[in-house]
Amino acid sequence: MNTSINKKPTLRDIPQARLGVWILIAGEFVIFGGLIVAYLLYRFRYPEWAEMASHTNIVLGATNTFVLLTSSYFVVKAHDAAIKKDKNKITLYIGLTILSALIFLVVKITEYSQKIHHGFTFSGKELVEQGKHIESTYWGFYFLMTGLHAFHVIVGAIVLFIVMMGARKGKNYQRIEVAGLYWHMVDLIWIFLFPLLYIAN
Amino acid sequence: MSTKFHNEGLAHEVEYPALNDYHGHPNYLKVYITLLLLFGISLVASYLNNFLLMVTIVFLVSTLKALLVINYFMHLKWEPIPLQIIIYMALFALAALIIGVYFDVTVVPRDVYTP
Numbered sequence A: 001m002n003t004s005i006n007k008k009p010t011l012r013d014i015p016q017a018r019l020g021v022w023i024l025i026a027g028e029f030v031i032f033g034g035l036i037v038a039y040l041l042y043r044f045r046y047p048e049w050a051e052m053a054s055h056t057n058i059v060l061g062a063t064n065t066f067v068l069l070t071s072s073y074f075v076v077k078a079h080d081a082a083i084k085k086d087k088n089k090i091t092l093y094i095g096l097t098i099l100s101a102l103i104f105l106v107v108k109i110t111e112y113s114q115k116i117h118h119g120f121t122f123s124g125k126e127l128v129e130q131g132k133h134i135e136s137t138y139w140g141f142y143f144l145m146t147g148l149h150a151f152h153v154i155v156g157a158i159v160l161f162i163v164m165m166g167a168r169k170g171k172n173y174q175r176i177e178v179a180g181l182y183w184h185m186v187d188l189i190w191i192f193l194f195p196l197l198y199i200a201n
Numbered sequence B: 001m002s003t004k005f006h007n008e009g010l011a012h013e014v015e016y017p018a019l020n021d022y023h024g025h026p027n028y029l030k031v032y033i034t035l036l037l038l039f040g041i042s043l044v045a046s047y048l049n050n051f052l053l054m055v056t057i058v059f060l061v062s063t064l065k066a067l068l069v070i071n072y073f074m075h076l077k078w079e080p081i082p083l084q085i086i087i088y089m090a091l092f093a094l095a096a097l098i099i100g101v102y103f104d105v106t107v108v109p110r111d112v113y114t115p
Helices: A016-045 A048-054 A058-081 A089-117 A125-129 A132-168 A173-198 B003-009 B029-046 B053-073 B081-107
Strands: none
Touching: A016 A048, A016 A132, A016 B081, A048 B081, A058 A089, A058 B029, A058 B053, A089 A132, A089 A173, A125 A132, A125 A173, A132 A173, A132 B029, A173 B029, A173 B053, B029 B053
16 A cells, blocks of 8 residues: 655656656646636726627536536546545546536537527627627637636547546556546636636726 | 667666655645535635635635646655756746736736727
8 A cells, every 4th residue: 555655746756657748738728728818818808798798698607517526526527536546436537527518519409509599609790790890700710718617628538538447457547647637727727718708897 | 789788778677665655645635624614615705796806716716626636646746856946947937927918918008909
């Protein structure tokens, strides 16, 4: 059994894969952070965006927030099971996380179809035709930020599935922690996208 | 290519968790329930009539939620100090960017530049 140590680790002590994912996460913060900063600044400058923001569906946004927070809990439980090398619990918790990802994507598709049905598209063509150029840019940001995030959800779910299959064979338990870190990052980004797009309107 | 080099190059089973890398873990259920409570607070705050107060509460709550996830679910709290600095520097740079360009964006009259 592994023993706990109190000494603070150095960069040499931690696995390279984990260090690599942390660097990737720092990069992702800059990518999404840049988008969030640009969104905020446009939002401050153009009151027209407030009216557009009021068209987002807070119920669907809140549902996805709950789903992602819960999936983050499942991932840490899978990590816990990996430390105990409990294959059944690893499969259960990663399976639940992947199911959460699928629920998130179904809700997201529902939301997108509603928006597109109302004429709010990535290019904002209908708004541009009405002379609402500034309003149309809102939906460009909305689809870019949520679409890029949904892409990360899909990638995370695929990675978790591959990691789960390996763990079921009793291999590479350390990958669960690394994939889990990535999944938490997906949750972390949504923690800021939710108030930005669904509440502050 | 020597056999030794070849073997080293392949993915191999590693002891997990490594002996010098296990620090125990927090009570995940408590962290999860706290996250749900904070989520509830942000939902209730969304019904406030005062926009500035609502936005302040909601973003403070979001920051708290992010700190809980990053420190307790992602275990950043137990990671090496240089790694913590890298992550917080990225967040600090974003905050500096907002503050740095806020006045350029909000003070310059709209007729000077409109896309």
